[in-house]
Amino acid sequence: MNVEATAPDIRSARFRAEREADWLRLDKLVTQIEKMGLRSLNFEEARDLAALYRNTVNALSLAREISLDRALLSYLEALAARAYLAVYAPQATLKGLIWRLISRGIPQAVRRSATVLALAFLTMLLGGVAGYLLFVEDPTWYNTIVPSGLAGERGITSTRSQLESVLTSGGDATVDRLTAFASYLFSHNTQIALFTFALGVIICIPSTLLTFYNGLVVGAFVGLHVDRDLGYELFAWLSVHGVTELSAIAIACAGGFHLGLAVLFPGQMTRRDALRHKGRDAVKLALLAAIMLVVAAILEGFFRQLIQTPELRIAIGWGIGALWLWYFLMAGRGDPAE
């Protein structure tokens, strides 16, 4: 009996010994990527990463079949998982993503969503007409419809001069009050937009209600001012930011409709898949609504107060509206669909 000789390695131990150096090298590369990013690799390292990753995943698959070495299995599981995360990392830069989204993704999504957008604007318009008619029938509806925080000093008891002073105020107001007011309105409208979008999942009902209600408020508001013979001034006052802001809410609502319709009519897909599929356009509409709300807040906070003549207000408001329309219709045409 040869007591001195050591036994030959068993199969799985040989398997491990042959590949261990590769794994350790991959481990080092992955650690480097996790610390300093994929860009820190040089050419050889990047080339080796791909090969080493595939070899390691192969080895993992093999080891699961032939090896009972727990140390090896848990190491390979963890290494393959980390390498997978490093290899399948998103490669796009933030700048490129944003540019692609703005130049192509959003306008294309808007064009694809013409139907739901029309529905959303129609809902808001109906709300507006209803609000106006309700006010004409019985002015006390105003108190029911318009939330007190939004109405400010403007109520059914206000006189013409009071209303007019609000419309033309701000020329002398301090910057302080402007920011506070703008931020209040901004957060109010963002929340409405957020809710109309997200709650659309519940088969469109909350989106419809919220957008309709938003229309009601505007309608009642218009009714009050028309009653005091201030229709034109109000139109100008609202135009500055309203064109952008109300469109933003309608667009958010259209995004919500996308989600709700996916749940209502999933077609050949399961509801979850339909939701994911429609979600691509819906999210782009939501992002667009967010951008438009920021623009509206800027318009509202500064331009509306600085510009006092109705004609100029209308020109700016609708001019920017036309720019939006041009952007939706023209941008990203001919580019591959996102």
Add this chain to the structure above:
Amino acid sequence: MSAASRSTEKGPKTRITEILPPEGVPINFQVAGLGARFGAQMTDIILTGLIVIILMIIVAFSEVLSGDGVVAVGALSFFMLRAPYYVACEILWNGQTIGKRLLGLRVISGDGRALSPHAITVRNLMKEIEVFVPGTYLLIASELGFVPALLLLAWITILLAIPLFNPRRQRLGDIIANTFVIEVPRPVLMPDLARGAIEVGRFTFLPHHLDHYGRFELQTLEQILQVKTDALNATARKQHDTNLQRVSEAIVTRIGYEATIPPQDTEAFLRAFYRTQRAYLENKKLFGDAREDKFHKEAEPGA
């Protein structure tokens, strides 16, 4: 897509989920616990909050605005900072924010592909609805009426309960974006116990000695043998030696090994047994006779 989640031998608290990358070899990930995710979320909220506070202090000291204006700037910037912060971080760092980095968490895509910017945007926009809007209302809860407060409570309860009722612990945004949060695995390579100087013929095992145990017992034995004895203090060392002694006695009795093992040879005996048993079981497995444990249960396919 195999979304099968099964608890491992570590107990029902660890959740493993399988991802099938394009290479076709399933990779196992450990689903992050809700506690760690809550911790990461709080860290991020505190961080963004700090940035806002610094901004507010700068604005306040520059004396452009006063009082209400500063608060308005704060509220506005917190709102503007939130979603973009999460989206930008997760795109740049492949599914990690600063909080997730600190707690070793990461967002991954459920379909085995790279995490798409769309998925990141969706899960973080939904976070607004899930976390921040109810959170804001919670802060003013005392001013709400009874019915709105009840609605708020129902809303928060439902949203908090969703992750508890699916195996991947996905919140609503994760479900819509098809993502989930995992713990970043830490690979540690322990030495191969089947290698190294093992003398031929010192301990001889015959086939009837090796038919008693399965994978589970073998790997348990491996765990005991992998203990780094240098790192133990005197008491722990003694305990470890006693454990080895008891394990070796149990094995000798169970397999009916004829010779007695002197105490100083315990570890050598266990190593020799481990190596022979492993070779035997691996051979059996190659021929289709995988033994999961000593009851000779059929191993689960793919386990």
